[in-house]
Amino acid sequence: MKHIISVLVENEFGVLSRVVGLFSGRGFNIESLSVAPTLDPTISRITIATSGDDQILEQITKQLNKLIDTIKIIDFTGQDFVEREMSLIKVTAEDNTRAEVLRIVDIFRGKIVDVTPRSFTIEVTGSPTKIDAIIELLRPMGIKELVRSGPVVLGRGPKGWKGA
């Protein structure tokens, strides 16, 4: 089953490898990972998407909690949350396809952030399934290069984790 976990950690060297070590040590692949400081610059927020056996993931979550540098863990499994991912897509855009690419970008409320006579670079944001969808539509045009940020998530509702 797919899980998204947010881990708030001390913003120090070596912490990320402790966190990912708990996954790799059990042969778990991390599907995506995003890390950046929070409002409090001494704290970093790591968002991890992974999938696997629920019981082992519960064990990993407990182990994450046990790390000295871990301040808080939020497992979004079974919770209501907002999920957004950003992607930059460099797509072939020559005379015969330029208009079609623009139409697709428009439908997905994307932006063109770089233009050449033979290509567009598109910025698009949304749920991972939305990103999947635009990639499928652009694939026939010829995708030259692509980068996805991996999802970042926040729980829905007024409650927030203070300081982050």
Add this chain to the structure above:
Amino acid sequence: MKKTGSQILLECLTLEGVDTIFGYPGGTVINIYDDLMDSPIKHILTRHEQAAVHAADGYARATGKVGVALATSGPGATNTITGIATAYMDSIPLVIITGQVPTALIGNDAFQEADVIGITRPVTKHNYLVKDVKDLARILKQAFYIARTGRPGPVLVDLPKDVQMATAEFSYPDTVELRGYKPTFSGNARQVEKAAKMILAARKPVIYVGGGVVLSNSSDELKQFAELVQAPVTTTLMAMSSFPKKHPLSLGMLGMHGTYYANMAVTNSDLLIAVGARFDDRVTGKIATFAPHAKIIHIDIDPTSIKKNVRVDLPIVGDLKDVLQTLVKKLGERQELIAAMVDETTGWRKEIDNWKEQHPMSYTASKTIIKPQYVIEKIRELTNDDAIITTEVGQHQMWTAQFFDFSQPRTFLSSGGLGTMGYGLPAALGAQAAFPERQVIDVSGDGSFQMNSQELATLVQYRLPVKIVILNNNFLGMVRQWQQLFFHKRYSQTCMELPIDFVKLAEAYGATGLRATTPDEVENVIRKGLETPGPVIMEFKVAREENVLPMVPAGAGLNEMVLAS
């Protein structure tokens, strides 16, 4: 006043109450060793860094204090890994200081460089690379705090040479501020209340005790609890010394080489109260048939131990001492209910006594050949209750656990989780350094002994009178036993074909060597060995193909024991 990093390190150790450290010098710790000459701390020079960590571990297990080991960078540090992993698996509080190449060279494949932080990450509770001498005092304070609190464990501090030489104003912090580390101390009151109710309702209770009871110094509380509810107590290898084996409620050890009656009691119980244990696979056997009729209460300071291997009906996270005290208090307020429960469980205790009578711990004695179990029994007879026994890993370890009646906590030091051969001799060295007046005995096999036999030199140099018992069967006996039982006696690489003259080996190091080859020589050799000052090797030529029994074969249930060959 400004001090150098190496001076700050030694000051901090002194302020933490460290009197003895174990180590081995080298290029990146030479500054520390120089300052050591002006420090009140006693340093014991082992002959291998692995042994230095095991010695610190033995010191820690015997005293309850944090053990400290010191090693140089690169190979010195990598040699400590087995020692650190051993301590990590058994939750032993250690602080390991390793030298590191100067910060400017880190990552350059410098001479004697290794990524020690990376290598030790999975086998330490926490580790630190110190990059600025100004952080050193705070980091050491945290290292000791983390090592000894919560579920204890080893913490490594990697100290680059330039940080040791740099100077800073020294002040040792009074407190530790770690927002991500706040171990739960008191058990949740409602959970403890629920536990009390479950215990009062139990008709076939068993208390299953792990190493946590030793680590948290809760043996007295455990005894109070067990006696109050008159529930039988079985211990793991790690908890061996936490509950007197001669106590009428004692079931001895459970698991793969546990007693018949302990395993039967667990299998038939209706309430299993796990106290500071972690349901290791050597304890549970096949999970599906482990305590199938029992509700399980699990008390542990480490939430990750709970529900890791088995389902748990009632978890209580907290310090065992605190939880057991609260539990005893809550139960003690209900004398009538307790009396009724004790009365109702009389039949259960009788059932257990029947199992004890049917299959007591036993072995076939011999008049012509030395049985290893006989040696263990004789040592018990000829030593005091406060003798500290260490073991290596293998058959001799299990026989010691089975046939030695431990009665005081911290008198049995053995590598339970990692199962490290070569642990016992250096651990005995560490325990003897902590208690120069007590009897310290390493029970060993001929295989394990040779994994750290170089430490004989350390024993002789520091006049540490450890007595070493070698049960010599010229085999790697435990693996041989498995080959006999499960691989049609194909003894692949388990025969130690070269017979070692352990008496001469002892003499070569300046120790005393004694040997018994027949049963009637055993008692004399032990008496003479224990009386002889200084380190002594007592070698016993034992029955070569004796097996450790009873045995639960790997993957079988606890009720499927092999009782006799």
